[in-house]
Amino acid sequence: MSALTIVMYHYVRDLARSRYPGLKALTVDAFEGQLDYIARHYRVCSVREVVAAARGRDRLPPNACLLTFDDGFLDHFTTVLPRLVARGLTAGFYPPAAAVEGRRLLDTHKIQLILAASDDTSKLARRLLDLVDARRSDDAMPSGEALWRQHAVASRFDGPEVIFVKRVLQRALPEAVRAELAQRLLEEYVGVDEATLAHELYMEPEQLRCLARLGMDVGGHGAAHVWLDSLPRPAQGAELDATLDFLTRIHGRPPVDWVMCYPFGGYDAATLELLRERGCALGLTTRVDVAHDLGRPLELPRLDTNDLPTSAATTPVAWTTTALGGRNG
Numbered sequence: 370m371s372a373l374t375i376v377m378y379h380y381v382r383d384l385a386r387s388r389y390p391g392l393k394a395l396t397v398d399a400f401e402g403q404l405d406y407i408a409r410h411y412r413v414c415s416v417r418e419v420v421a422a423a424r425g426r427d428r429l430p431p432n433a434c435l436l437t438f439d440d441g442f443l444d445h446f447t448t449v450l451p452r453l454v455a456r457g458l459t460a461g462f463y464p465p466a467a468a469v470e471g472r473r474l475l476d477t478h479k480i481q482l483i484l485a486a487s488d489d490t491s492k493l494a495r496r497l498l499d500l501v502d503a504r505r506s507d508d509a510m511p512s513g514e515a516l517w518r519q520h521a522v523a524s525r526f527d528g529p530e531v532i533f534v535k536r537v538l539q540r541a542l543p544e545a546v547r548a549e550l551a552q553r554l555l556e557e558y559v560g561v562d563e564a565t566l567a568h569e570l571y572m573e574p575e576q577l578r579c580l581a582r583l584g585m586d587v588g589g590h591g592a593a594h595v596w597l598d599s600l601p602r603p604a605q606g607a608e609l610d611a612t613l614d615f616l617t618r619i620h621g622r623p624p625v626d627w628v629m630c631y632p633f634g635g636y637d638a639a640t641l642e643l644l645r646e647r648g649c650a651l652g653l654t655t656r657v658d659v660a661h662d663l664g665r666p667l668e669l670p671r672l673d674t675n676d677l678p679t680s681a682a683t684t685p686v687a688w689t690t691t692a693l694g695g696r697n698g
């Protein structure tokens with residue numbers, strides 16, 4: 370088959386006129402320019418077309434492309450949906466249950482808001498090191514110096530201080546400690562209560578049902594939005610069952626040939642087995658590449674929106690995997 374280019378989106382908003390203009394978001398203009406580019410150079414497929422191809426029932430067209438939107442942001446309802454509908458396009462949307470139904474602000478989004486609200490990331494990194502030091506007497510934690518050496522490493526899109534803050538608050542510290550420190554920094558830097566932030570950030574179930582009625586795919590992105598590969602097998606099964614229960618409540622029936630979008634791109638062999646048992650058809654990772662075939666449909670790579678031009682006038686260049694790197698998602 371020809372290649373399938375899957376594009377991953379997170380925030381898409383009128384950034385300059387938003388409450389947190391420092392957020393790493395795609396602007397509306399850039400999104401429209403990218404849709405123009407994609408419309409010119411690709412054939413945008415629906416999730417159902419890709420599922421049919423993966424199940425061997427159909428073939429993908431040349432230059433097939435699939436648009437995917439992670440995390441259940443309200444941006445996807447207010448900004449993305451009208452523009453897709455206007456162009457006759459469909460896409461996949463992958464919201465975590467805890468955000469949509471629990472109205473909880475996920476830690477990963479707390480961290481993004483803290484970074485957006487901070488005008489000096491090295492000062493923020495030092496503040497985090499101070500908070501870690503203050504907690505060291507209570508818990509077995511690595512020294513600040515060791516944390517800095519291990520985690521202050523620039524990525525494809527972020528400098529070392531930003532990566533340090535993200536990694537320390539997302540993974541490096543014991544879960545209870547990092548949740549407490551993220552909450553503390555949220556109060557210091559953002560100063561808005563969690564329920565209000567969640568209300569401003571995420572879609573509600575009724576909005577997801579509206580997306581589905583308009584032909585969009587609404588699939589799984591976990592319940593609690595955790596690294597599945599960090600959980601023992603029974604806990605992974607429970608997380609996937611909670612994801613399916615959530616999708617059943619959204620769609621009014623158990624989903625068939627459904628899509629799992631791995632939080633942070635994390636999965637392992639047990640995840641794949643558990644998903645096959647549960648009738649999952651496609652798995653979306655954060656490995657940066659074009660899918661050259663559908664032989665492993667539960668491990669599909671994606672490009673980040675930042676990997677594609679944002680103007681139809683740009684001459685297309687063949688995507689190469691020279692800039693491989695993990696993404697937070």
Ligand SMILES: [Zn+2]
Nearest residue numbers: 439440632698
């Ligand atoms: Zn996510």
